[in-house]
Amino acid sequence: MRSSLKDVAARAGVSVRTVSNVVNGSASVSEKTRARVQQALDELGYRPNLAARSLRAGRTGLIGLVIPEIHSPYFGELAGLLVEAAQRRSWTVIIDQTHGRADEERRLLKGTHAPIVDGLIISPWALDASELSEQAGPTPMVLLGERDPRRVADHVAVDNVLAADEATRHLLETGRRRIAAIGPQPELRNGTAEQRLAGYRRALHRAGLTPDPALEVPVPTLHRTAGARAMEELLDRGGPAPDAVFAFSDELALGIMRTARDRGVRVPEDLAVVGFDDIEDGRFSNPSLTTVSPDKAQIAERALQCLADRIYSPGGTVPPQRITVPHRLVVRESSRPAGNGSRSAAS
Amino acid sequence: MRSSLKDVAARAGVSVRTVSNVVNGSASVSEKTRARVQQALDELGYRPNLAARSLRAGRTGLIGLVIPEIHSPYFGELAGLLVEAAQRRSWTVIIDQTHGRADEERRLLKGTHAPIVDGLIISPWALDASELSEQAGPTPMVLLGERDPRRVADHVAVDNVLAADEATRHLLETGRRRIAAIGPQPELRNGTAEQRLAGYRRALHRAGLTPDPALEVPVPTLHRTAGARAMEELLDRGGPAPDAVFAFSDELALGIMRTARDRGVRVPEDLAVVGFDDIEDGRFSNPSLTTVSPDKAQIAERALQCLADRIYSPGGTVPPQRITVPHRLVVRESSRPAGNGSRSAAS
DNA sequence: GTGAAAGCGCTAACAT
DNA sequence: ATGTTAGCGCTTTCAC
Numbered sequence: 179m180r181s182s183l184k185d186v187a188a189r190a191g192v193s194v195r196t197v198s199n200v201v202n203g204s205a206s207v208s209e210k211t212r213a214r215v216q217q218a219l220d221e222l223g224y225r226p227n228l229a230a231r232s233l234r235a236g237r238t239g240l241i242g243l244v245i246p247e248i249h250s251p252y253f254g255e256l257a258g259l260l261v262e263a264a265q266r267r268s269w270t271v272i273i274d275q276t277h278g279r280a281d282e283e284r285r286l287l288k289g290t291h292a293p294i295v296d297g298l299i300i301s302p303w304a305l306d307a308s309e310l311s312e313q314a315g316p317t318p319m320v321l322l323g324e325r326d327p328r329r330v331a332d333h334v335a336v337d338n339v340l341a342a343d344e345a346t347r348h349l350l351e352t353g354r355r356r357i358a359a360i361g362p363q364p365e366l367r368n369g370t371a372e373q374r375l376a377g378y379r380r381a382l383h384r385a386g387l388t389p390d391p392a393l394e395v396p397v398p399t400l401h402r403t404a405g406a407r408a409m410e411e412l413l414d415r416g417g418p419a420p421d422a423v424f425a426f427s428d429e430l431a432l433g434i435m436r437t438a439r440d441r442g443v444r445v446p447e448d449l450a451v452v453g454f455d456d457i458e459d460g461r462f463s464n465p466s467l468t469t470v471s472p473d474k475a476q477i478a479e480r481a482l483q484c485l486a487d488r489i490y491s492p493g494g495t496v497p498p499q500r501i502t503v504p505h506r507l508v509v510r511e512s513s514r515p516a517g518n519g520s521r522s523a524a525s
Numbered sequence: 526m527r528s529s530l531k532d533v534a535a536r537a538g539v540s541v542r543t544v545s546n547v548v549n550g551s552a553s554v555s556e557k558t559r560a561r562v563q564q565a566l567d568e569l570g571y572r573p574n575l576a577a578r579s580l581r582a583g584r585t586g587l588i589g590l591v592i593p594e595i596h597s598p599y600f601g602e603l604a605g606l607l608v609e610a611a612q613r614r615s616w617t618v619i620i621d622q623t624h625g626r627a628d629e630e631r632r633l634l635k636g637t638h639a640p641i642v643d644g645l646i647i648s649p650w651a652l653d654a655s656e657l658s659e660q661a662g663p664t665p666m667v668l669l670g671e672r673d674p675r676r677v678a679d680h681v682a683v684d685n686v687l688a689a690d691e692a693t694r695h696l697l698e699t700g701r702r703r704i705a706a707i708g709p710q711p712e713l714r715n716g717t718a719e720q721r722l723a724g725y726r727r728a729l730h731r732a733g734l735t736p737d738p739a740l741e742v743p744v745p746t747l748h749r750t751a752g753a754r755a756m757e758e759l760l761d762r763g764g765p766a767p768d769a770v771f772a773f774s775d776e777l778a779l780g781i782m783r784t785a786r787d788r789g790v791r792v793p794e795d796l797a798v799v800g801f802d803d804i805e806d807g808r809f810s811n812p813s814l815t816t817v818s819p820d821k822a823q824i825a826e827r828a829l830q831c832l833a834d835r836i837y838s839p840g841g842t843v844p845p846q847r848i849t850v851p852h853r854l855v856v857r858e859s860s861r862p863a864g865n866g867s868r869s870a871a872s
Numbered sequence: 873g874t875g876a877a878a879g880c881g882c883t884a885a886c887a888t
Numbered sequence: 889a890t891g892t893t894a895g896c897g898c899t900t901t902c903a904c
Contacts, residue, residue: 554873
């Protein structure tokens with residue numbers, strides 16, 4: 179059995195109050211008693227009971243993170259950064275996966291962990307902002323990658339329209355003209371895909387081109403297989419082939435490159451490819467992948483900052499924050515102008 | 526403020542005892558009171574306070590998962606599976622990262638979360654079995670991918686020697702003779718790399734070949750960059766080039782293929798490559814990667830089973846379990862015999 | 873079938 | 889500077 183404050187107090191011949199003070203440094207204790215208590219503490223290997231502490235404090239020190247999938251490269255990386263940012267604030271993270279399903283998102287918001295966490299960070303997929311806010315109780319919440327037009331909660335995201343615009347412009351600048359957009363997700367409610375599509379179209383318009391609906395290929399998920407399949411579809415359709423693709427995620431892009439290879443389409447010579455997320459695989463893929471790189475560390479940091487603000491100022495009436503984090507376009511082999519086959523190592 | 530049992534009891538005009546019974550179905554309650562209580566429960570949107578429950582029960586319902594990195598493809602996938610297996614048992618998982626550092630492993634075992642979790646699943650990297658058992662307190666613990674010669678705790682792993690043997694034999698069967706092993710980690714204490722090396726050597730011996738120390742290349746980590754660098758080293762050394770590589774992880778293998786490509790070495794024609802872990806990237810890489818595929822779902826399931834056994838039978842004297850989960854060799858493009866350039870989709 | 877009350881381990885208000 | 893104690897919300901023993 180683990181020893182409690184009472185045990186330590188008995189051993190040191192003092193009251194629990196004093197032991198508590200020593201443990202927390204909350205009041206002044208004479209040097210002599212402190213030493214005696216400390217010794218008892220060590221001898222008994224005292225560890226505070228977190229449940230009791232939480233019960234008293236009304237806080238658990240736990241933060242819920244709700245994402246589609248832990249093992250997705252993008253969310254995995256983000257989760258790792260969030261865990262570390264949380265650690266710096268003495269918080270512990272609980273990760274839940276929704277697999278992009280609306281019912282799971284609902285369940286996780288209301289049910290399973292809602293009562294136990296002090297705050298929630300959620301990357302919504304199937305639910306839109308208004309439903310999110312209905313589902314969530316009074317628990318402070320931060321939305322990731324969600325535009326949230328109604329401003330129901332804090333949210334942290336890159337400027338998806340701008341980023342997609344830049345990616346598309348980059349392809350235009352390397353001389354591409356029939357640029358496909360693979361990644362719209364009509365069934366998705368979180369708005370991200372829409373914004374990327376808007377940015378893509380904006381860039382085309384600016385270049386005097388008219389977006390061709392046949393080049394906008396929707397996908398059911400952002401996984402590699404979905405990208406591979408969408409690319410097959412695009413190639414099988416007949417009509418003039420695209421000379422570039424802007425994929426709404428790196429995973430899609432990797433699937434697209436896989437299909438290109440299977441069909442004898444050379445990347446980047448016949449087809450330039452740009453992705454989104456800057457996952458590690460893209461740095462080592464063949465060819466390496468040009469991509470939009472969001473500042474993930476900053477996403478993690480800012481999200482936790484938002485949560486901290488709300489948790490520590492309970493009655494606060496701070497309006498929902500809308501935070502935009504920086505991104506940059508990382509140009510690699512998959513979009514290099516033909517004939518410029520650089521062999522540099524991954525960057 | 527969230528409502529408590531007491532609030533509900535007051536509203537329903539019964540005692541807390543009765544409300545508790547309704548919530549937990551723990552004793553028989555008359556149909557009439559049950560209905561009244563249920564109504565009060567709904568009206569107040571009652572949610573049990575987990576901290577209080579834990580304090581009473583002496584359990585938190587939390588399981589700690591200690592892995593090198595969440596965003597590693599292998600551990601990410603495993604973590605996802607563990608989270609789901611835990612969910613099925615009404616447990617919640619807390620994930621911590623060690624980055625493969627000994628001090629972090631120690632800290633996480635003793636310190637931060639040890640007092641709060643009911644059990645610990647750890648994939649040790651820098652600590653060996655005996656130190657692990659010293660560090661951990663009385664908390665039930667399961668080791669992943671660790672041979673644990675001293676049998677200090679339950680552990681779940683594939684048969685690494687056998688798996689490495691099979692991978693090497695596969696390369697021998699496709700006619701390769703100078704097979705390199707990239708992945709030994711002398712600084713690692715968990716034994717995994719050693720076992721894979723042993724299996725590799727055993728296969729060579731069986732084929733009548735003598736392992737060439739120059740073909741065994743140690744690495745500092747199992748990441749892609751480490752693989753890329755090790756391959757560069759191997760090629761720069763001069764001497765006869767290898768015609769195959771057995772990499773101790775898929776990530777290493779992907780890095781190796783990257784270097785091969787940069788150096789104009791064709792895979793699989795000039796160099797066959799086999800990895801370990803069966804991560805998703807390997808299915809979509811170019812060429813797709815032959816690999817040893819551990820049954821990850823079963824690893825997760827069995828690990829939780831071990832924990833459940835110990836947590837629910839506290840005084841139990843069950844000796845530490847040693848569980849071996851199945852694996853299989855998945856042959857893809859990177860090791861196809863030269864001249865058999867199948868273009869089939871990823872499998 | 874239901875109520876009263878003790879107690880899990882901790883913190884903090886109140887006392888000395 | 890330190891002791892005493894109420895009470896956080898819950899489960900459960902004991903009593904009726």
